[in-house]
Amino acid sequence: MQINIQLIPFPPNPDLLSERVVVVIDVLRSTSVITHALSQGALEIIPMTMVEEAFQRAKIFPRGSVLLGGEMRNKRISGFDLGNSPREYVSEKVKGKRLILTTTNGTKAFHLVSSGREIFAGSFLNIGAIAQRCLELNRDLFIFPSGNEGDFSLEDTLCGGMLIDLIAKGEKKPTSLTDASCCAQVLYQRFEDKLLEAFHLSHHGKGLIRQGFEDDLVYCAQIDITDIVPKFEGGVIRVI
């Protein structure tokens, strides 16, 4: 298997993705929220790019069946039901509900890679299950860290590096790594047992701490607390 990771989240070439498995990563916090909400029984998650579109989309569904969640630049969005802390997405609130999610980086990322053959949402919370699914599918892999407003993200690349490391150790044949994949794997190996240290160094992590979300960092640094594999298909993310 060949693994590439795109270190900066500009729109990838759609032709490059059509035969590849794609994993979108936004550790702080979209893909952690998505993973957690689905593990708590949310029906499905619709990732949206714009706040206004999210409000419009919500009107399509019966009242009470849908919740609006997300953030813009780490701030709660006026009129939304939930923010972007995974800890808010508990069973009592989300079970059986459709969630419309809008965030600064992560939800956009799914639309940028929508030409991928299969598209999954990865985070530390479910990284082992994602690696296992990638190994089963045995296709070339394209990892897409959603980054920080168009820039490189330490924590997303680190999570991508963990995925690379797990797959390289799980494959029977040698895994073919691009230069970027080598770099991500080295980054993971440096912070393997110190994820929180890396979050504290990262631009996004520091911003969340300043805004009072330090507990989210601790939450999102948990490894393999669920084995669900969220899949993006037809504009919607569901458990497969």
Place this chain on the structure above:
Amino acid sequence: MQINIQLIPFPPNPDLLSERVVVVIDVLRSTSVITHALSQGALEIIPMTMVEEAFQRAKIFPRGSVLLGGEMRNKRISGFDLGNSPREYVSEKVKGKRLILTTTNGTKAFHLVSSGREIFAGSFLNIGAIAQRCLELNRDLFIFPSGNEGDFSLEDTLCGGMLIDLIAKGEKKPTSLTDASCCAQVLYQRFEDKLLEAFHLSHHGKGLIRQGFEDDLVYCAQIDITDIVPKFEGGVIRVI
């Protein structure tokens, strides 16, 4: 000092560079060639983007005063005097000469960052001198690895990481690192005493080995064999 490194060599925002020191890195092999040729007494180096432009430019200067050097995709260019092996650029050939250099990645990179306040060519051969100059100038730094045909390069980022590591250790106040700078520093710390191992893992390194240039990898992995600081200004690179 704030240090940023652009991990993928797309054209940076010129406004971002106007107050920053910029270091262009193409370890395999442009900036190693530039550093070595100047240390061997070359008068100046004119980095060109296109082969045809290089031939045109050479006609301006008196016959015998100028040499054409470089490569396209690691191959010698027909009609050029020299290739892109640093070892070719010895004093007997280059002393007192003006060199017109055209390469796949490195020479283009200088033109992409031409709005920088001061622009230097860095390689492992002169990395200590580059770090020292950056510390003296004490301005925010923008490191530009020239990459592999628009993609991330392991060896260039590793060299950028060494520059970051040297500056961070040399500054009295804490150095401010972006997420990308943290990542490059981690990459350097992994391969600190194993540069050749990293070159052997890299896409470009493997290509050079296949094409018979393994000795160039060994040459370009030498640290601080000269203390010259090549500076790009007005389209020309000279020793300052």
